[in-house]
Amino acid sequence: MPEPPPVMTAILPAKSFMPPLPARTAWTLRRAALDLAAMKTLILRENRGPVALLWLNRPAKRNAITTKMMWRLGELLQGCLADRRVRVVVIAGKGRHFSAGGDMNEMRGMDVLQTDDTMVAWQHNLELVERSTKPVIAAVHGAAFGGGTELAMACHIRVCSESARFAQTEIALDHLPGGGGTQRLPRLVPLSFAYEHLLLGEPIAAAEAHRIGLVNHVWPDAELLDRAVELARRIARRAPTAVRYTMEAVRVGLQGPLDSGMRLERAMASLVNESREAKEGMRAFFESGRRPTRK
Structure with missing residues (x-):
């Protein structure tokens, strides 16, 4: 994947895919690194041509997500970004479910700072x-509850099976989401629906998720x-440079007013127009x- 043209640094932050990590999470990193062999089995990577499949791999636990799994996900994703053969990533779950959410056994007994650091790791x-x-697609089947829904919402495209059910269930436990549920859901579905769901935590069936625009x-x-x-694969057939900057234009543009987004789009379109792929x-x-002809 080509690096951003030099003039793009006036528009985009360097390494814009890499958010800073607060120093206080060092304990989490050390704990996550204790058992590297076991950590590598928690999420598996499978290559299918230009598509990298990342499999959540705790089927006996309904793919409940641990802190180690979150670090493993970040590690694998960065490997996909560095691999020029990979054009698109698909995240799916082994077994009967996408993910039942965060591992509650891990959360038990944590103090306030440990809980906060775990949420930082998630976020x-x-x-x-x-x-x-590179585009990331969530392929959801069975339950996507709590952190499972938050993972799916962080992906650029969501598709699901007829058995899929989505839910931010934290309110039923007298908690609230910590992995972006209160922030991403209102940006993806009508605000009134987001409020109702976040305050009830009741499952959303696949057909309803499609109706409200949560899945494509x-x-x-x-x-x-x-x-x-x-x-x-269809997306992977598109020019990588155009795909990359289309995604950046959408993501960065949504963070500001429309006129700023339009200026960003114009600048990106002009730059991409000069690429070998566009020509x-x-x-x-x-x-x-x-x-x-694509390379």
Whole structure:
């Protein structure tokens, strides 16, 4: 993946996919590094051509997410960003569920600072997903509760199977979300619906999730993974530079007023227009509409 043109530094922060990590989470990093061999099995990477599949791999625990899993997710995602062969990432869950959310056994007994540091770990690594310079697709089946929904919402595209159910269940435990549930849900669905769901915590069925715009597609369970990978392959056929800066234009533009976003879009479009890929795309268009040659 090409580096941003020098003039883009006036528009985008350097390494914009990497949010800073507060120093106070050092204890979490040390704890997460204690058992590296076991940590590597918590999330698995599978390559399918230009698509990298990241599998949540605790099926016996309904893929309940531990702090170690969050660090493993960040590690694998950064590996995908550095791998020029990978164009799109798909996150899915082994077994019957996408993820039942955060591992409650891990949370028991934590003091206030430990709990806060764990939430920082969650937010840091989910922000890596959201800021990824390559598209990340969540393929959800079964339960996506609590942190499972938060992980899916951090992805750029969400698709699900007919069995999928989403829920920010924290309110039922007299808690509130700590991985972005109160912030991302109102940005993805109507505000009134977000309030109602966050205050009740009741599951959202797949059809309802599609109706409110939380997911793009609902497919039969047996077809979910293949169709999610096919969607990823279709995106992977697009020019990497155009994909990267389209995503940056959307993400950064949404953080400010419309006029700032329009200026950002104009600057990015002008720069991408000078790329080899854009020039090849234009040549292909005028040569009887042939497919552009991609490297």
